[in-house]
């Protein structure tokens with residue numbers, strides 16, 4: 001099964017993808033995670049994208065498409081995947097069609113007011129990447145990852161100014177993909193509001209159909 005997760009920043013794509021891939025036995029491929037790893041490791045790609053990401057902008061299509069093409073050529077992606085955060089522009093969606101056609105694009109529908117609250121309370125483990133929220137999904141011990149004891153940090157792009165830019169960028173460049181996939185008959189829209197288990201249940205029901 002080849003699935004794309006669409007939705008505004010903070011819609012819960014990463015949270016639901018982590019839960020879904022455990023059950024589906026597929027790799028969770030997040031372009032945001034791949035870029036953050038490049039930044040952390042100080043690779044040439046990381047140096048190019050660091051400031052763009054911190055400001056809330058999109059990485060140029062050619063860099064993003066090349067990264068995804070390389071990742072989808074890895075062995076574990078042969079059985080299918082959940083692509084989280086890609087495509088994010090029409091040119092990226094067109095390029096993906098030339099690499100591998102997705103079965104469905106799952107759009108997590110969440111209003112702006114809710115995503116701002118989710119993003120401003122998000123904390124992420126510096127070593128394993130597990131996602132928390134100070135109120136909705138707090139760790140057992142403040143500032144410490146339940147899984148590996150790693151330090152929890154606030155993403156640079158979760159600061160107020162960057163959140164505003166990300167939402168504007170989403171509306172202009174990514175939201176048009178909803179119609180694009182709908183016209184192809186591949187769109188599944190899920191209500192992304194509610195506890196993660198509830199949203200996961202809606203997702204599972206939708207993909208069974």
Ligand code: AP5
Nearest residue numbers: 009010011012013014015031032059085118122132133196
């Ligand atoms: P990326 O990491 O993809 O960021 P994003 O799309 O903005 O998505 P987020 O990770 O912010 O949110 P999410 O929907 O995964 O929500 P999450 O599950 O974490 O990209 C980062 C940057 O990389 C981009 O801005 C860009 O610069 C670059 N980039 C990446 N892909 C690119 C591409 N294709 N092209 C160009 N540039 C690209 O949840 C958010 C919070 O809410 C968490 O705290 C979580 O605990 C909480 N939460 C989640 N679900 C629920 C729920 N059901 N109820 C209550 N709280 C919840």
